Amino acid sequence: MADLSIDFCGIRSPNPFWLASAPPTNTGGQVQRAFDAGWGGAVWKTLGNPIVNVSSRFGGIDYGTAKLMGLNNIELITDRPLDVNLKEIYETKKKYPKHTLVVSLMVETKEEWREIIRKSEDAGADALELNFGCPHGMCERGMGSAVGNEPKVLEEITRWVMEYAKVPVIVKLTPNIGDIAEPAEAALRGGAPALSLINTVKSLMGVDLDRMVPLPRVGGASTNGGYCGPAVKPIALHLMGQLTRHPQVGKMAISGIGGISTWRDAAEFIALGATSVQVCTAVMHHGYRIVEDMIDGLSNFLDSKGMRSVAELRGRATGAYKEWGELDLDYTVKAVIDADSCIGCQLCYVACMDGAHQCIHIPGRTQEQSLAAGHTHVPDAIPMLRVQAPDGFPNRFVPFVDEKECIGCNLCALVCPVAGCITMKEVPGPLGRPETWNDRVANGTDLVPGGLDATAAARPPR
Amino acid sequence: MSESRLPPGRLEQKIRDHKPLYTEAEAFAEANRCLYCVDAPCISACPTGIDIPTFIRKISTGNVKGSAKTILDANILGYSCARVCPVEVLCAGACVYHAWDRPPIQIGRLQRFSTETALKEDADALYKQKPATGKRIACIGAGPASLAAAGWLALEGHKVVIYERKSFAGGLNTAGIAPYKMLADDSVNEIDWIRSLGAIEIVTGAEIGPSGSVTPARLVSEYDAVFLGLGLGDDTRMNVHGEDGPGVFGATALIERIKLDPTLSLDGVRRALVVGGGNTAIDAAHELALLGVRDVAMVYRRTSDVMSGYAHEMEYAKRHGVQIIENRVPTYVVRGDGGKLVALRAALAKDGKPVPGTEIELACDLVAIAIGQSKAGKIALEFQGVRVDGDGRVVVDAATGRTGHPKVWAGGDCVNGGKEVVNAVQEAKIAVRSIREALRG
Numbered sequence: 001m002a003d004l005s006i007d008f009c010g011i012r013s014p015n016p017f018w019l020a021s022a023p024p025t026n027t028g029g030q031v032q033r034a035f036d037a038g039w040g041g042a043v044w045k046t047l048g049n050p051i052v053n054v055s056s057r058f059g060g061i062d063y064g065t066a067k068l069m070g071l072n073n074i075e076l077i078t079d080r081p082l083d084v085n086l087k088e089i090y091e092t093k094k095k096y097p098k099h100t101l102v103v104s105l106m107v108e109t110k111e112e113w114r115e116i117i118r119k120s121e122d123a124g125a126d127a128l129e130l131n132f133g134c135p136h137g138m139c140e141r142g143m144g145s146a147v148g149n150e151p152k153v154l155e156e157i158t159r160w161v162m163e164y165a166k167v168p169v170i171v172k173l174t175p176n177i178g179d180i181a182e183p184a185e186a187a188l189r190g191g192a193p194a195l196s197l198i199n200t201v202k203s204l205m206g207v208d209l210d211r212m213v214p215l216p217r218v219g220g221a222s223t224n225g226g227y228c229g230p231a232v233k234p235i236a237l238h239l240m241g242q243l244t245r246h247p248q249v250g251k252m253a254i255s256g257i258g259g260i261s262t263w264r265d266a267a268e269f270i271a272l273g274a275t276s277v278q279v280c281t282a283v284m285h286h287g288y289r290i291v292e293d294m295i296d297g298l299s300n301f302l303d304s305k306g307m308r309s310v311a312e313l314r315g316r317a318t319g320a321y322k323e324w325g326e327l328d329l330d331y332t333v334k335a336v337i338d339a340d341s342c343i344g345c346q347l348c349y350v351a352c353m354d355g356a357h358q359c360i361h362i363p364g365r366t367q368e369q370s371l372a373a374g375h376t377h378v379p380d381a382i383p384m385l386r387v388q389a390p391d392g393f394p395n396r397f398v399p400f401v402d403e404k405e406c407i408g409c410n411l412c413a414l415v416c417p418v419a420g421c422i423t424m425k426e427v428p429g430p431l432g433r434p435e436t437w438n439d440r441v442a443n444g445t446d447l448v449p450g451g452l453d454a455t456a457a458a459r460p461p462r
Numbered sequence: 463m464s465e466s467r468l469p470p471g472r473l474e475q476k477i478r479d480h481k482p483l484y485t486e487a488e489a490f491a492e493a494n495r496c497l498y499c500v501d502a503p504c505i506s507a508c509p510t511g512i513d514i515p516t517f518i519r520k521i522s523t524g525n526v527k528g529s530a531k532t533i534l535d536a537n538i539l540g541y542s543c544a545r546v547c548p549v550e551v552l553c554a555g556a557c558v559y560h561a562w563d564r565p566p567i568q569i570g571r572l573q574r575f576s577t578e579t580a581l582k583e584d585a586d587a588l589y590k591q592k593p594a595t596g597k598r599i600a601c602i603g604a605g606p607a608s609l610a611a612a613g614w615l616a617l618e619g620h621k622v623v624i625y626e627r628k629s630f631a632g633g634l635n636t637a638g639i640a641p642y643k644m645l646a647d648d649s650v651n652e653i654d655w656i657r658s659l660g661a662i663e664i665v666t667g668a669e670i671g672p673s674g675s676v677t678p679a680r681l682v683s684e685y686d687a688v689f690l691g692l693g694l695g696d697d698t699r700m701n702v703h704g705e706d707g708p709g710v711f712g713a714t715a716l717i718e719r720i721k722l723d724p725t726l727s728l729d730g731v732r733r734a735l736v737v738g739g740g741n742t743a744i745d746a747a748h749e750l751a752l753l754g755v756r757d758v759a760m761v762y763r764r765t766s767d768v769m770s771g772y773a774h775e776m777e778y779a780k781r782h783g784v785q786i787i788e789n790r791v792p793t794y795v796v797r798g799d800g801g802k803l804v805a806l807r808a809a810l811a812k813d814g815k816p817v818p819g820t821e822i823e824l825a826c827d828l829v830a831i832a833i834g835q836s837k838a839g840k841i842a843l844e845f846q847g848v849r850v851d852g853d854g855r856v857v858v859d860a861a862t863g864r865t866g867h868p869k870v871w872a873g874g875d876c877v878n879g880g881k882e883v884v885n886a887v888q889e890a891k892i893a894v895r896s897i898r899e900a901l902r903g
Contacts, residue, residue, distance in 0.1 A: 064494040064522065343561040346500035362501070389561035394503045396558070417497055418562065 002302035003309040004295060006040075008275050009168035009193050009253045011126050013100040015040035016270065016310055017294050020257055020278035021104035021129060021172075023075065024288070028088025032095060037288035038295055041100030043196075043278060044089060046077035046131045047116060048106045048143075053079050059205030059216035059225065070231035071281045072203045074216060074223055076137045077106055082116075086123040093124030100276075102170065106131040106143050110160050117164045127167050130158065130192075132183070133174035133199020136225045145199065148174035151186035158190025170255060173197040173239075175232075180239045184249040195243065196255035196278065198236045200226025229281035233259030237272060241321045244273025250318075261290070263297030270310060271317040325438040330429030333408035335360075335401045341421040344387035344396030348412035348422060359405035360412060363397035377405050403427075468650060471724035474641035477752045481571055481643075489575040493521035496567050499558055504569060507556035509888045510537035514553055518572055530580030531588060533573055537891075538613045539606055541581060541652050542635050543884045544573035545644035550774045552884070581655055591660040592619035597901050600625060600685040602841070604664055605633020606883045607874025608691030609656050610890035611897075616660025618898060623685075625668035625676050630722065633693050634875075635883060637718040640745045642752065646721045670841055678844040687869055687897045688845070690856060691890070692876035695836035700737065704795030705831075709803030713738065713746040713832030720749055731827045733757040735806050737792055738832030739769035746830045748779035759785040761792060761824070763811040787824070791816040796823060803827060838876045845870050855879050863893030871897055 004015040018041035019025050019034055026045045034042055053075055061070040078085055093101050103125040107116050120128060132154055134144030147154050154171070161169055171187035173180065175198040184195055202224050206215040214222035236258020243249045256274030260266050261282035269277050282290055298310070307313055337348065352360040358375050363384045370378045379402045387396040401412075413422040440446035447459060484492065496518040504514040512533055520529035533540035549555070549570040557566030580588060597620045601608035604626035612622040630636055636649040656662065669675045681688050697712025699705060711719075713736065719726040734755045736747040739762035751758040762769060765788050769776065776786075787808070793816055794807035805823040809816035837854025847866035849857040856872045858864060863871045873889030875881065 065491050343558045344499075344503070345497045345558045347497065350500040387558075387561050393560050394506065394556050396503060396561070 002299050002307055004040075004299060004302075006275055006310055008100070008255070009127065009170075011100055011168060012098075013040045013276060014098060015295055015298075016266065016274075016276045017291050018042060018100060018102070018255065018276050018278045019283060020280040021046050021102075021131065022280040022284070023073075024280060024283045026078065026080075028092045031088075031092050031101070034283075034288045034291075035092075035096045035099045038291040039099075039288065041102065041126075041276065043102040043104050043129050044085065044125075046104040046106045046134070047082060047085055047120065048077045049112075050079055050081055051076040051137075054218045056216045056218060061205060061229075061231070068229055068281065068285050070203075070205075070227055070229040071284065072200070072205045072216070072225040072227045074136050074218075074225040077131070077134070082119070086119055089120070089123040089125065093126075100126050102127040102129050104129040104131050104172070106134065106138060108141075108143060113157065113160050114164050117161060121166055125167060127170055127194075128161070128165055129170040129172050129196060130161060131172055131199075132157075133172045133197070134226065135174055135176050135200055135202045136223065145174035145176055145202075148172075148183050148199070149177055151182045154183050155186040155190040158187050158192050162191035168193055168253075170194040170196050170253075172199055172257075174199045175235060175239050175258075176202050180242050181246055181249065184243050184246065184252075188249055188252060192252070194253040194255065195249070196257055197243070198232070198239050198258045200228045201232055201235065203227035228259065229285075230259045230261055233265060237268065240269065240274065241272045241318070244315065244318050245321055261285075263294040263301065266294060267298055267301055267313065268317075270313050271315070272321065273315045273318045275314060323438075325441070326436050328429075328434040328436060329440075330431040330433060330435050332427050332429040333410075333424040334403045334406045334427055335408070335410075335412050336423050336425045337398055337401060337412075338421050338423070339385045339398045340388055341418050342387055342398045343418055343421075344389075344398070345417060346399060347415045347417065349399045351411050351415045356409050356411045357405060357407050359402040359407075361400045361402060363400055377402065379404070468647055468722065469724045472646070472720070472722060473726055473728065473753055474645055474721045474749075477641040477749065479642060479645075481568075481574075483578055484571050484575040489521050489572060492568050492572055493518045496522070497558065503556035503558065504553040504567075507552050508536075509552070509882070509884045510540075510543075510891065511888075512536040512540065512553075512573075514569055514573075517576060518567065518569070521572060521576060526576055526579050527584045527587070529576040530584070533577055534580075534588065537884065537887050538610050538656070539635075539652065539883060539887050540573060541577035541655075542606070542639075542644060542649060543882075543887065544570050544577055545648065546635070546639050547882060547884050548772055548775070551772060552882075581652070585655055585658065589617055589659055591617050594621070594661065595619040595901070597621065597686045598623070598684070599687045599689060599897065600681045601689045601691055602670055602681075603627070603633065603691040603693050603838075603874075603876075604631035604653075604666070605691055605693045605874060605886065606635050607693075607876075607886035607890045608633075608689060609635075609653060610887040611689045611691065611871075611873065611894050612662050613656040613659050614891065614894045615897065616662050618894075619660070620686075620901070621661040622663070624662065624664045625670060626664060626666045627668060627670065629666050631664050631666060633691075634714075637721055638714055638742075638745075639721075640717075640749060641721065642748075670844075672844060678841075682845065682867070682869055685869075686901055687871065688867075689890070689893055689897070690842055690845075690848075690865070690870060690872035690876060691874045691886070692838035692841055692856070692872070694875045694880055695838045697831055698834040698836060700792055700831055700833065702792055702794055704797050707795070707797060707801045707803070709827060710795060710829045710831070713742045713830040714835060716830045717742075717746055717749065720753070728753055728755060728828070731755050733826045734759075734828040734830065735787075735824055735826045736760045736830045736832055737806075738762065738834075739764065739766070739771055740832060740834075741771045741775060743830075743832035744771040744775045744779050744784070746832055747784045748775070748782060750828070750830070751779065751782045751784050755828070757785075758783060759787050759824070761787045761790050761806070761808055763789065763791045763814045765789060790822075790824075792829075793821055795829065803829065835880065837879070842872065842876065848872075853879060858893075861892070862896035863889055864896055868900075 021043040057075045103120040132148035138144035139146040255276045256269035257278040385398040416422040517529045517532040554566040601624040632649040790808040791811045796805040798804040810820035839850035839854040871893040874886035
């Protein structure tokens with residue numbers, strides 16, 4: 001069995017699965033139950049001067065019957081007195097010495113930072129996470145993402161913290177920014193050894209069309225909140241990937257956050273360079289119990305890949321995140337539909353017709369019918385393969401991919417409801433050797449015919 | 463839809479709905495299972511060609527009124543069809559989920575959700591009739607075919623008068639549907655909605671015939687068009703000794719009384735026999751079982767694998783206790799004191815015919831005969847130029863529904879020999895298109 005334990009800035013954690021600073025880490029009782037369930041660490045709900053909250057606080061977005069594709073909240077930092085939180089942190093750490101307990105902090109002045117850092121360390125915090133990411137409420141008061149948005153301010157506060165802190169410091173970044181490298185570099189300059197990202201994305205969850213008020217609704221109004229959950233995972237992977245491949249920032253320890261719900265999501269973040277991962281929405285949806293499968297699944301995955309530890313997985317995919325200009329233009333794939341598992345829904349057909357390159361054909365049509373349907377090229381022969389089905393089922397035929405016209409876009413495979421029915425097959429490319437756009441630019445062969453006269457005229461002669 | 467005006471205490475009211483109206487949450491969940499197939503096979507499998515994936519998608523987006531409109535545009539009796547269609551062998555039977563070995567979409571229940579919700583909340587807003595044309599059309603028979611034709615013709619601005627022999631409208635939709643699928647009240651409510659669509663008058667108790675209250679000659683001369691939605695006639699008789707008398711019913715007559723007659727009682731009926739192997743036989747047997755008759759058996763002259771009734775209906779009836787006695791043909795009704803029904807004598811059947819000397823007596827308190835219904839072609843023949851085929855079915859041009867008389871169209875059971883409500887609606891739709899063209903001149 002693979003070793004799931006990690007070393008995050010010198011802190012040993014039994015596994016890379018941490019709870020993010022959020023409602024699931026609001027109290028000692030919660031965090032202790034989470035540790036009992038198997039979570040390797042937890043980042044305590046952000047401490048600061050207590051605030052007041054509104055009702056309601058959360059908004060969800062579903063896709064069909066799949067609930068909580070995304071979640072947003074307009075809840076602020078902890079609303080409980082500081083001494084109550086500190087006492088529970090102390091008790092929790094004492095009871096669970098081997099688990100990682102990070103305390104998230106958000107205050108304003110240098111003196112406040114000094115006091116809260118001392119109190120948190122006295123309570124037993126293994127590390128401190130600076131909440132420079134919260135994009136709602138607190139940012140209006142000059143904290144949270146207001147700091148994350150201003151690299152200079154971020155750097156300065158990080159310096160204050162580094163001056164006082166004895167335990168490792170993690171700077172939590174907001175995604176609500178043009179270039180994620182700027183705050184990350186500022187944190188590095190400020191002396192922080194670690195980053196976590198992403199915090200939530202600024203969002204309005206919808207509009208109540210009967211009351212004409214955005215969601216989540218607080219009486220007759222709403223406000224922008226922080227968006228999280230499975231829908232933000234691709235955004236988080238991108239922003240984190242930007243940093244893990246960064247020559248300097250990439251050397252910092254990074255805790256990946258954003259839509260992680262399963263061991264597979266976690267493995268993807270780790271493969272892109274995360275040392276630990278943090279989870280919130282999936283726990284708010286399904287409870288702490290999901291960590292059992294996360295541990296079991298990641299362990300089985302590592303075993304199946306012959307990796308002995310999480311560390312062996314870390315960063316495996318980082319190098320393959322490249323610029324567009326570095327991609328091989330000669331790489332070619334074609335869609336292949338498995339006739340045995342096709343159910344005849346023809347969703348691949350309509351997606352290709354209207355959303356792609358009109359290269360999937362319905363068998364049994366005449367040339368005229370195919371042209372009338374919108375095909376511009378009709379292959380000579382289309383095999384009449386019947387959909388495998390019980391007796392009595394009407395005749396349906398397996399759609400046919402015209403390989404000559406297929407540009408390998410993946411869309412048909414993405415819309416097919418039957419997992420594995422449509423696959424993308426690698427075929428030899430037209431050049432027979434790899435060539436990138438950057439190669440073409442370097443060779444001066446990057447002018448694609450059919451463009452503007454002015455563009456062609458402006459090019460230096462070869 | 464409004465409250466029913468039918469009398470209380472009817473036996474059918476004791477039978478519970480086997481597929482109750484979906485809640486909004488249930489409909490949403492089921493609608494979201496639909497894959498929204500392209501050129502979906504369910505559409506081809508629907509005789510009226512309802513755009514099923516579209517109406518289901520509209521449920522999933524919360525556009526229930528639009529969903530109902532998508533259904534009703536293709537099938538104006540989309541509500542009752544949702545309740546009574548054998549979806550297992552039509553739309554749902556063609557669902558691509560079968561190819562995946564997963565349960566098909568519950569299309570009937572979704573269709574009921576849309577239409578029932580819309581008829582409750584938006585009944586008046588679904589359609590707006592066109593200005594009156596001054597044209598008048600007579601529909602003969604008030605069953606599904608005529609009601610569908612009347613609804614669509616009324617929306618065109620035509621005046622429609624429906625003449626019905628019986629005392630109620632709706633034909634088998636009111637008097638023949640298994641109560642666990644739909645009660646008579648729901649048919650009556652749907653008819654009220656159809657009537658609300660325009661100038662539709664329903665004349666019940668009308669005797670059509672050369673000597674009746676309404677003569678074919680008068681209809682043809684007074685109306686711009688005539689639509690024959692005659693349905694089928696009375697239950698076929700067995701023609702055996704003792705058939706006439708208490709305890710022996712024609713199956714459709716019995717079902718009509720279960721649905722509409724509060725005076726019918728099954729008290730004391732412990733053993734019932736239903737003769738036949740079609741869907742009416744299954745329905746009658748199933749209803750008797752559901753109404754508490756302890757022993758219900760169908761007596762069929764062949765083996766159950768060749769029964770004309772739907773296999774899924776037979777399985778369902780069996781689950782409620784209905785048994786089948788195969789390869790037997792009734793030869794004699796045994797009566798005791800005062801003509802009281804005692805037993806049915808039945809012979810072994812070879813190729814559907816009785817073998818002499820093989821009779822046994824099957825004790826019973828009730829017999830329902832479900833071996834077919836007579837054809838109503840006789841009335842049709844009163845219209846000059848209208849022909850019926852060797853099976854008594856009215857002959858029409860399939861593309862137009864027009865008979866040999868240029869002003870007379872026909873559709874429904876009297877043309878197809880006895881099919882589903884949905885077939886009657888489609889035939890009415892075809893006839894309405896042709897009538898519309900003809901009246902435009």
